[in-house]
Amino acid sequence: STTHEERDLLMVITNNGVFQEETLIDPVVCDCCNISLLVDSKGILNVYYRDNNNDIRDIAKMTSADNGATFSKSQILFNDQWQLKGCPHSGASSSVFGESALISWFSGTATNSSGLRVVTNEGKRLFVLDNPTAKNSYLVTAPNASVVVWEQVKEKSEEGVTLIGLRKISPNNVSETRWVENSENGTNASVLVTDNEAIVAYEVKQANKLNTIKVSTVRL
Numbered sequence: 283s284t285t286h287e288e289r290d291l292l293m294v295i296t297n298n299g300v301f302q303e304e305t306l307i308d309p310v311v312c313d314c315c316n317i318s319l320l321v322d323s324k325g326i327l328n329v330y331y332r333d334n335n336n337d338i339r340d341i342a343k344m345t346s347a348d349n350g351a352t353f354s355k356s357q358i359l360f361n362d363q364w365q366l367k368g369c370p371h372s373g374a375s376s377s378v379f380g381e382s383a384l385i386s387w388f389s390g391t392a393t394n395s396s397g398l399r400v401v402t403n404e405g406k407r408l409f410v411l412d413n414p415t416a417k418n419s420y421l422v423t424a425p426n427a428s429v430v431v432w433e434q435v436k437e438k439s440e441e442g443v444t445l446i447g448l449r450k451i452s453p454n455n456v457s458e459t460r461w462v463e464n465s466e467n468g469t470n471a472s473v474l475v476t477d478n479e480a481i482v483a484y485e486v487k488q489a490n491k492l493n494t495i496k497v498s499t500v501r502l
Contacts (some may be wrong), residue, residue: 286489289313291331295350307353312339316373322383328403330374333358341374341387343403360401364391377421377428380453384408384428386419398432400451401420409456411453416447424475424502427452428471431462431471446484450502462498469493478502 291308312332320328326345333342333356338462344353374387376494383403390396398411398419415435422429428451433444446465450457462482463467471484480500485493 287422289334291317291329293350293353305350306332308338308342308356310334311321311342311418315339315369316369318374318376318385320383321416322376322403323381324379329353330359330376332370332373332386332387337433338363338379339368339370340364340389341385343385347428357486359385360399360405360407362391362394362399364389364395367392372417375419375421376431377423379403379423379428379451384421384430384433386421386430388419389419390414400456408451411447413458415442418470420472422473422475424450424480428500429473429475429480429502431473431480431484432501433469433471433484436466444468444487446498447484448473448480448500450484460500462500465496465498468496475502 288466289311290306291311292304293307299373307462312334313330316331326347329344332339343359344356346353372388373386376383376385386400390397395410395412396414400408400417416432418431421431428486431448434447438446443466446468447463448460467487468484471482474481480502483497486496
């Protein structure tokens with residue numbers, strides 16, 4: 283699309299290892315937010331992305347039951363009603379959650395609590411990290427649960443020092459926030475769960491702007 287502040291959402295699939303022609307699946311989406319793809323327990327491909335409907339930039343989903351040949355109509359996952367005249371550079375993260383899925387993203391809406399939210403694939407909001415500095419979440423499936431990590435400005439921090447937070451999400455329980463030890467100035471975290479341990483990797487901001495990578499482990 284050539285219209286200002288509008289971008290196409292395109293899908294390309296392979297056939298016998300060869301990329302096919304592009305398919306347009308949504309003509310007007312948010313400019314730069316990352317896209318999350320998830321194949322759920324039923325083998326359905328779910329596409330989560332930030333839509334753009336007259337500058338209301340909420341997370342939408344589309345599904346395909348035929349390996350990306352056709353897609354369902356786009357639907358808003360949760361009506362945050364966040365109106366923003368520009369891209370927030372903050373897309374969704376997703377993980378399988380039993381027969382469903384979990385999706386997490388940041389919203390700056392003033393009406394539904396600014397911060398990170400975690401929502402099921404059916405649109406049920408599990409919780410919101412009601413803090414506008416809570417950003418860049420990452421979800422991963424763990425045995426009998428899921429784990430979400432994110433960054434958030436340390437309480438009473440005048441310098442804007444961030445910490446990496448973690449929560450374990452079970453079908454009937456969401457744990458309290460745990461802070462990864464010695465994760466000051468951490469950003470862009472990702473997580474892998476092995477046995478009963480979360481391995482969290484993240485960037486550490488440096489004064490010289492030459493960021494480093496750090497890996498920490500958290501017992502679940």
